[in-house]
Amino acid sequence: MIHSFKSLWKKWRASRGTVQQLDALLATADADAPYAERSDWLIELMHWIHRRGTLDATDLARAASDDEPRSAPPEHARVRYLLHVLERNPAWRANVGAIIRKLLRESDSISLLCDAGMPVHSGLTGALVERIQAQLIPPAPSRRDLAALFTLMFPNDNDPDWIATLPLDLLTRLHALIVEPEEARAPLPSTALAGDEPDAAATTPRGRQRSDFPVDLLTALHNLTSQISSTGLSSTVRSRLLDDDAPADVERLPFYRLNRAMLAVENARDAGEPERLLQEVRWLRLLLDSCRAATDDVFAHLYRHGVRVDTVFQVDRMRMRVQRAERLLDAWMASHDVRLQARLVADLVSANQASQSVSHLLRSNFALLSRKVVELSADTGEHYIARNRAEYLTMLRMAAGGGLVTAVTVYVKFGITGAHLPSIVEGVFAGLNYALSFLAIHFCHFSLATKQPAMTAPTLARELDGTGKAPGRARFVSSVVALIRTQAAAVLGNVLIVFPACLAIQLVFGWLFDASLISPEKAHSTLQSFSLAGPTPLYAALTGVLLWASSVFAGWADNWFVLHRVEDALAWNRRLRLTLGTSGAARFARFCRANAGGVWGNVVLGMLLGLVPAIVSAFAFQFEVRHVTLSAGAIGVAMGVLGAATLETAELWWAAAGVASMAVLNVTVSFGLAMQMALRSRGLRHKDVRPLMRALQRRVVRRPIDLFWPMRKSRDGAKAGRH
The missing domain is CATH 1.20.140 (Butyryl-CoA Dehydrogenase, subunit A; domain 3)
Structure with a gap:
């Protein structure tokens, strides 16, 4: 009871203190003071409006409006009380109005109206240093700069919101306070x-x-x-x-x-x-x-x-x-429209805050980088989404071919690890093995499942532009469903071929030469290393990060090739035209343009999968690549060595569960990072995506079979049209 009484007493004293502080502040207003003192006085007045202390209930009741909603920001109540006090004290009102008018006249408004929110440096480093300096050294009130004055007056993130939502009666009273007394009674120039x-009296001899x-x-x-x-x-x-x-x-x-x-x-x-x-x-x-x-x-x-x-x-x-x-x-x-003027002031306050915010700078630069990568990868990603049955079956065939090539990659990888080379050297050879394998898959027009998500997310990003309307949302949902279905087909096609191919190679080799390509001890350690109960999920998620990073490099390579017009340079190169002929040089240039991003992305992905584990293991923690297709092939090799008795052991089924987790984590992590970049490139946040996710959930609940088998084209189109 005593504690509650003390708490109420402190709140009462704080509320009375805020009212007394306002009275003292208004009593000291001096329109004839120097500029620095007037601007400092106005800043203190804004700090009083920002205070979270509660006003006295009796004083607030006198100033309150019947139309004021209960959910209104507390700043509205303080502005209303301020105007109420000024209207009861004409001398204070005249001084406050004169101070604001003189500050507006004597301050450089161009800095706020033109430059607030406009980036100055194209490079991240220069802009970042400038904003950090602004955070450490705020502007002085003596600067005759309206942007600097706004920086000191409106430091809170919610300032634009409460300014833009000021009620009409408060805006009208504020307008009457700020303008000249005779102007408040005269028709506005806009009439x-x-x-x-x-109105001949509306302008001065200088035309102002x-x-x-x-x-x-x-x-x-x-x-x-x-x-x-x-x-x-x-x-x-x-x-x-x-x-x-x-x-x-x-x-x-x-x-x-x-x-x-x-x-x-x-x-x-x-x-x-x-x-x-x-x-x-x-x-x-x-x-x-x-x-x-x-x-x-x-x-x-x-x-x-x-x-x-x-x-x-x-x-x-x-x-x-x-x-x-x-x-x-x-x-x-x-x-004459006070609401429009308030929205303009709110926009200027928001822009002025953004121009000095380090976090806003980092977000905007990341959005720029994201859009750069996204736009250049979108055309490539479209080839990885199967939207009908014909494309779905084609994806299965492409994935099967990718699994067959990966079977060779698995055995070469076992040969490299069996040589017991130094870790960095082993990483280089493993990276070359992966890179050559991925290039073979690329040029044979096969598919590797986990490479697709990083490329397909940019394609979905383009469709985010039209999600404000129902048809756009329906297209986006249909694309996401087609993507999930395509990923399932790609993973299935890879695994169903690489596993039996690796198993068959070991069985044939054992039947012909009565020997195993790897030792039984290596086979047991391979199965144990893939166990779901170990670090496999963590390794699979980190592998997904590497898969996403390769798509960023691929986008950069595409951009560099197009930006520098390398295709034109090759097509018109004198030596190439003499060697290959005019049409041959043009074909070679088109070939390079079509494969620049793919070749660079595959080479980078291979080297990342080979070198990053060796480097991380040497300097940080133990890390191994966990790629679903490569791991499924390794299980096939281990089963071929250990025989059918392995089916009765727990280590095989724990390893199979680990491979299943790889399929999920490889795809979701790489796709999630790419989709996050796509959202950033469109300036969207998670709250903007929630309606799309709800629409996707409704689609999946209504027709879950769509995630695994495409509808006929006519029914799919009719279904999308009804969403």
Whole structure:
């Protein structure tokens, strides 16, 4: 009881203290103080609004609105109480309004309106150092910079949310507090834009509005359009918009006409011609839309012809500037709409926070890298998804061929380990064995099950773009079901061939030469090493990471080949044309283009599977590759050596369970990492994927057979259409 009383007493004193603190803060407001003192005073006022202490119930009741929802952010109640106190004290209200107006006039608003949220460095290192410095050394209140003032005023992540959701009555009262007293009673300048006669008193002799905010919006808009035009006309962007086979026509680009459209808007505004101004604003909006469409065309060109990080950085920043210019234009044309102004301020606060956040920088750079890898692997991944029965049976045949080649790989691997070489040397030879095997599978157009997930996830990422509507969700769910079914077919095809092939080779060798390819002791240790009760699941998951990493290297190789136009260089190479002929050089160039990513990815995967276990085991912990197809073949060899009596031993069935876990973990880990990269490349988070997962669950519950055997094409199409 005493403890509860003390707790209530402390809460009461804290709540009274917050009200007293506000009264003391408002009493010391001085509109004639130096800039640094005024900005510091405003920062302290915002800190009071951010405080989590509860206001006194009696004072809050006087200021409360009947329409205020109970779930409203606590900042709304504090803003409402602040306005209530100011309206009861006209002198305090006049001082507070004058302080805010003078700070807005004397601060550089361009830094906030134009530059907030816009990346400055194309490289990760420079941007990271800059943001860490900003975290360690915050800006001083004496800087006449609105972005710096916003940084100090709005440090919390929830600030954009409560600002954007301020009720209309609070926004109206805040607007009346900030604007000049005579302006609050006069018609807003935007009413003249709607067709009324322009107010002669609305501008000063210099042509500035009574409130400087609309003028600042126009100045920022002018700055943004100049930056957009400059980037759009640079050789980096221009070369990707103009047709190589047509004469260069720069004047048809929207970036070329953007500056003139902006000047026309400013001239119409200065001339006081509302109808002409509306016409010029419409033309400016149209050009901004065209600039956004041109930006999308540049991205499409990049992902078709190779990605360079610096170019993507410039184009992405140009797209952000186009979006910001559209928001500023909306706010300038609707300066009477307080809700729109609040949303603009919330967006600026959010962008300003993002421009100084280290975590946001890392997420955005990872998203850029993800999109780079994803887009380049999507076309390859489409070949690994069987969507109908014909493709399903083809996948089974391809997987069977891959299992047959892997049987040879298993025996070569046993030969390498039996030589008892130093671990690194053994890793090099094992990697070469794997690489040659994977290359043989690639050029024979066979399939290795665990290589598919890393390639197919990017294909699904493209379909994530249309999941906002029912048809897009149905396509995505159908693709996921087809992918699961394809993986089952690939694993089944690999295992059902590699296991009997390895077993048959050992039996034939034993029948012909009365000897075993490996010793019985090695066979027993092989089965024991695959046991589900041991570290096999961990090793299988780490192997899935290596499988995913190989797809990243394959995407990089594809990008490098396309970006540097190696295909054209080979097709027009003088020596190749003299040696192979014109058509032969062209065929060779197409062959290299089609196989660049596949060859590099297979070589890297082989060397990763061979060298990484040796390196990790030497410097960290014991690690061995656990690949489902290779392990199934090794079990076949062990059974051939130990004979049918092995079927009655527990070690065989524990090893079989371990191989089953490999099938699951190899596929799920590599696919999960690739899918995570795909989601990042689209800026999606887990909450955005939950509806898709629910739709997938409904599909699986309704027709579980789809996971193992495809429907007929007509029924599959009808089914997808009903989702």
